[in-house]
Amino acid sequence: MSINSVKFRQFILGLLAQQAMSGYDIKRVLKELGWLVGTPSFGSLYPALHTLLDNGLVTVKVVSRQDKPSRKIYTITQAGQQALQEWASQPIGSNLSLKSFIMRLILADSFTKEELCTQLGQRRDQVMAHHTALEKASGLLDETSSFGQRLASDYSLALADAELSWIEGTLNRLSQEPSPTEAEQTKIMDRT
């Protein structure tokens, strides 16, 4: 449901970078992705597209088809691509939510391998910090505090562990494979 208080305009810009689409298409894609990022409502999706348009990051083209209602296909512009690049190169916020991170993963094709690795590394550091903070806190509270707090921190530690090992594994995979993204990237680019 909720897109988790994320400024997700950049995310849909990234989706448009991979594939020119209509607002309705974006909704469908996000719905197929299911729980991963949540599905924004049209009430936030369409205004976001209008804003992107006003900022010159995308262009519209009305496509009429005889069998179905006409649709507005949004295509990313040069400026949009630049904005996206800028976003990719700057460090991820210090308390990035899980969903926001997944959004970045989904847009991995738009990033260079270095950028992707940088982001994975930053995420790893954040999660590690969270992990150690939790451990310290639960160490302090073990005697005094409630069963529920122990449960919750145990649970969070388990998830943090899983996330860390996935990130490490992925970083290793990426450094071994020569350039898995390159082929994809060119494939996507030459559709303009």
Place this chain on the structure above:
Amino acid sequence: MSINSVKFRQFILGLLAQQAMSGYDIKRVLKELGWLVGTPSFGSLYPALHTLLDNGLVTVKVVSRQDKPSRKIYTITQAGQQALQEWASQPIGSNLSLKSFIMRLILADSFTKEELCTQLGQRRDQVMAHHTALEKASGLLDETSSFGQRLASDYSLALADAELSWIEGTLNRLSQEPSPTEAEQTKIMDRT
């Protein structure tokens, strides 16, 4: 930061059930919990307390101390306890977020062992559904779609696996131990 679009009045009501506190205290507790649930701002915390008060779920008592500013200590009422119980017994929403679930874990002391197990079971079912949906989706998309989408679903699957195994393990632990919560619960109750 963000409390993740949750109606968290019930959560702070639950915190008050474990321990009578002031708004400032709640903020501190939540801050110590760190990333777990996010820290609500005073701008949402105080109004929430006022609402609980208006609904008769808590009572206030101004406590003046000579060395520090006076504080408003909120204590849960009979009605509040009942409301909390009601909340605990009804099934968790179908798309409960991680943070919302952690909130419930933190309040585990207010639940009976059965209620807790029920909630864990519901969560397990949800995550399992998510897991299979993701697997099916990524099966379809493996050939056609982007590197990023594969990355994201791989990541999500890893996290879902971790969550599932933690839940299973916890359920087992709970069913083996006789009644770990009872001692805690009485300890908390006899402070009125």
Place this chain on the structure above:
DNA sequence: ATGTGCATGTAACTGGTTACATGATTCG
């Protein structure tokens, strides 16, 4: 006196959802 930590509160703003309005096209 002035600054810092404790403590409470509120008004303005923001970002999103809900619910509604509109319209084309296809199916029964």
Place this chain on the structure above:
DNA sequence: CGAATCATGTAACCAGTTACATGCACAT
């Protein structure tokens, strides 16, 4: 003809943050 799906849009509302205002108490 009415219902369903595709498709776009907007206005009202709501929850939460930001930023501000207030005041006490203690230390410098």
